[in-house]
Each structure stands twice: as C-alpha cells, then as structure tokens.
Amino acid sequence: MDQLKLAARNGRDKTIIQVKHVRVGEGFVVIAGPCSVESEEQILATALKVKEAGADMLRGGAFKPRTSPYAFQGLGLQGLKLLEKAGRITGLPVVTEVVDPRDVSWVCEFADVLQIGTRNMQNFALLKEVGKTDKPVLLKRGMYSSLREWLYSIEYILNAGNPNVILCERGIRTFETYTRNTLDISAVPAMKELTHLPIIIDPSHATGRASMVGSMSLAAVSAGADGLLVEVHYRPPQALSDKDQQLDPQQFSRMMHKLRRLVHFHQQFSEEKQSQGET
Ligand code: PEP
Ligand code: MN
Numbered sequence: 001m002d003q004l005k006l007a008a009r010n011g012r013d014k015t016i017i018q019v020k021h022v023r024v025g026e027g028f029v030v031i032a033g034p035c036s037v038e039s040e041e042q043i044l045a046t047a048l049k050v051k052e053a054g055a056d057m058l059r060g061g062a063f064k065p066r067t068s069p070y071a072f073q074g075l076g077l078q079g080l081k082l083l084e085k086a087g088r089i090t091g092l093p094v095v096t097e098v099v100d101p102r103d104v105s106w107v108c109e110f111a112d113v114l115q116i117g118t119r120n121m122q123n124f125a126l127l128k129e130v131g132k133t134d135k136p137v138l139l140k141r142g143m144y145s146s147l148r149e150w151l152y153s154i155e156y157i158l159n160a161g162n163p164n165v166i167l168c169e170r171g172i173r174t175f176e177t178y179t180r181n182t183l184d185i186s187a188v189p190a191m192k193e194l195t196h197l198p199i200i201i202d203p204s205h206a207t208g209r210a211s212m213v214g215s216m217s218l219a220a221v222s223a224g225a226d227g228l229l230v231e232v233h234y235r236p237p238q239a240l241s242d243k244d245q246q247l248d249p250q251q252f253s254r255m256m257h258k259l260r261r262l263v264h265f266h267q268q269f270s271e272e273k274q275s276q277g278e279t
Contacts, residue, residue, distance in 0.1 A: 001194075006158035007151050012196040017136050017164045019112050020093040022056045024136075024166050025198035028263045029227035031095055031138075032252060033059035034234075035204075035242040036072065037079035045234040047086035049249035053256045057113070058083070058092040059229060063099045064241055065119050072240040080110040087112070095138055095229075101129040108135050118143045118170055118205070121153050131160020138229070140168045140202070143181060147190055154195065167191055167199040168229055171206030180208025180245070183216055188223040198226035204245045210236065213247055214255045221262045230255075 001008065016025040023029075032055040037043045047058050062079030064072060075082070080096065087094035093112035098104055099120060107114065113136045120126050121142035130137045137157055141150050150167070157165050169188065171181025183206035191199045201223075203216035217228055233239045233246040247255065 001148060001151060004151055004155055004195075006163075007154040007195050007197070009192075009194055009196050015163070015196045015198065017166055017198060019057065019136055022093055024200075025226050027267075028221060028225075028259075029056045029200070030256070030259070031055065031057040031059050031200070031227065031229045032232045033095075034061075034239065035231050035246060036061045036064055036074055036240055037083050038075070038240050040082050040085075042234060043082050043086045044089065046232060046249070047090045047092065049234060050232050050252060051090040051092055053249065053253040054260070055092065055232075055252075055256075056227075057095055058087055058090060059095045059115075059231075060086070061097050061115075061241075063097055063103070065097070065099050065117050066241070080107065084110045098126070098130065101125045104129040104133060108133050111135060113138050113166070116140060121145055121150065124153075124156055127153055127156040128160045131157040131162045133162060135162075136164035136166060137162060138166045138168055138200075140170050141172070141184075141187065143171070143173050145172075147187060147194065150191075151194060154197065165197050166226075167195070167197055168202050169199065169206070169225075170202035170229075179206070179212070181206050183207065183219075185216075185219055185223050188220070188225045192224060200227040200229055201225045202229040204229070204231040204242070204247075208242075208245050210245055210247055210251065213245065214251075214258065217255060217259055218262055221259065221266050228259075 032050040037060040064074040095113040097115040174182040201220035
C-alpha cells in the first residue's frame with residue numbers, strides 16, 4: 001500500500017481529533033442518539049437522556065440512505081435545525097450524515113462532524129467534497145469493503161486537505177443472517193497498525209439487535225477502540241428507522257455504567273503493560 005502517503009501509520013503518532021471540547025483518540029468517546037431525527041420532541045428528549053447517561057456527542061440522521069425509496073428518507077433541513085438545537089441545549093457536539101456532494105457546504109453550518117455512511121464509502125465525489133471542509137469526518141467502512149479499500153477512501157479525504165478523519169467499523173456482509181451484519185472486531189487492531197487515525201465501533205448497525213449492543217460495546221473497549229457510535233431512541237418501538245437496534249434511555253444508561261468500569265480497568269491495564277515495556 002505504497003500510495004498511502006497520508007493515511008499510513010509509518011511511525012506517526014496517533015492523531016487526536018478535536019470536536020469542540022471533545023478529543024477523539026484520547027480516552028473513550030461515546031456518540032449516541034437516534035438513527036433519524038424525527039421530531040423536536042423526539043430529538044430533544046433523546047438528547048437530554050443520552051447527555052444524562054454520559055454521552056460525549058449527539059448523533060441523528062437528517063438524510064437517510066434507505067434501501068427502499070419508499071422508506072422514511074429523513075427530515076432534511078428541518079432535521080438539521082432540530083439536531084443543532086438539541087446540541088445547543090445539551091452542549092453536545094452533533095454528528096450527522098451527508099449523502100450528496102451538493103449538500104456538504106450548507107450541512108457544515110449545522111454539523112460538528114460529517115458522517116459518510118457505509119453505502120457512500122467509495123463515493124469519491126463526496127469524499128473529495130468533505131475533504132475540502134474544515135469539519136471532522138466520520139468515515140464508516142463500506143459493508144463490502146476491504147481494509148485496503150477503506151484506507152484509500154481515507155486517503156481521498158486527507159489528500160483533499162482535511163486531516164481530521166474518524167473511522168467507524170459498522171459490520172460487514174457475510175453469509176450470516178442472524179445478525180444484520182458481522183462486526184469485524186479485528187478491524188480495530190488492524191487499522192491501528194495501518195493508520196494513525198482513531199477508530200470507533202458502531203454496535204447498532206453491526207448487529208441490528210438492541211439485545212446485542214451492550215456486549216459488542218464492551219468488546220469494542222477490549223479491542224482497543226477509541227469509542228462508540230450507538231443508536232438510542234426515547235421510544236424505540238415507534239422509531240421511523242432501525243427500531244430493532246435502538247436502545248431505550250434506560251438500556252443505554254445501564255450500558256454506560258458497565259462501559260465506564262471496563263474503560264477504567266482497560267486504562268489501568270494498558271498503563272501496566274506500558275510500564276512493563278509491552279505493547
Ligand atoms: C446510520 O448511522 O444511521 C447509518 C445509516 O449507518 P450505515 O451507513 O452504517 O448503515
Ligand atoms: Mn440507523
């Protein structure tokens with residue numbers, strides 16, 4: 001992979017990405033919120049709950065890349081305004097997906113982080129466009145993409161002038177159908193060897209099942225991930241998209257308790273290993 005001039009690790013220090021007061025790549029960062037922004041009540045109620053449980057950033061889609069053209073497509077501009085308002089009220093930076101190169105510049109007025117979804121990982125026009133902005137980009141792995149292909153997509157963004165890319169492993173397609181996708185947890189240590197950028201795990205899209213999100217989140221900590229992107233909805237059964245995988249606020253709060261204990265243990269464990277000269 002000799003053409004990875006900017007993305008390759010090559011002895012570089014780990015990159016830390018500043019999103020307002022949050023530093024991604026240092027400690028363990030949790031991004032939480034609904035799959036889609038659906039209404040003012042829904043996003044505000046959910047934002048307050050995830051903040052209370054200790055989330056560091058708020059997520060919510062306003063443009064939804066749905067498999068069916070008849071499924072809910074998101075609220076667009078109205079959704080972005082509601083997300084921004086929820087971010088302002090809670091003090092949480094906001095993450096939202098952009099799907100069209102023509103929308104990038106104006107979406108920047110509302111978002112703190114631009115998400116590129118799995119279906120657009122190789123939308124090179126979109127990668128170049130977000131690469132021209134000064135907003136951090138959260139680049140999801142394509143559901144059919146190898147790590148090599150992912151690295152070249154990262155290179156597109158860096159090469160366009162934006163050094164702030166956060167990676168997100170969200171599961172890949174395999175022959176397994178019980179889970180929505182198969183979480184490639186080994187992508188975490190692999191990408192840490194290959195690149196200097198932070199990597200987080202999305203256990204919601206990886207499993208498609210709320211009951212499995214907690215255990216995969218703990219696995220993310222143990223694998224050395226820099227954080228999580230997790231879907232939380234104030235009333236999951238009523239969600240307009242991805243209702244089976246969204247946690248309710250109580251489930252999220254319980255998960256955060258367990259997570260904090262494991263993060264603490266993991267930090268001590270890493271420090272011990274470092275002082276003993278292990279990697
Ligand atoms: C999402 O984060 O809601 C989303 C659509 O994710 P993905 O692109 O991973 O399917
Ligand atoms: Mn979703």
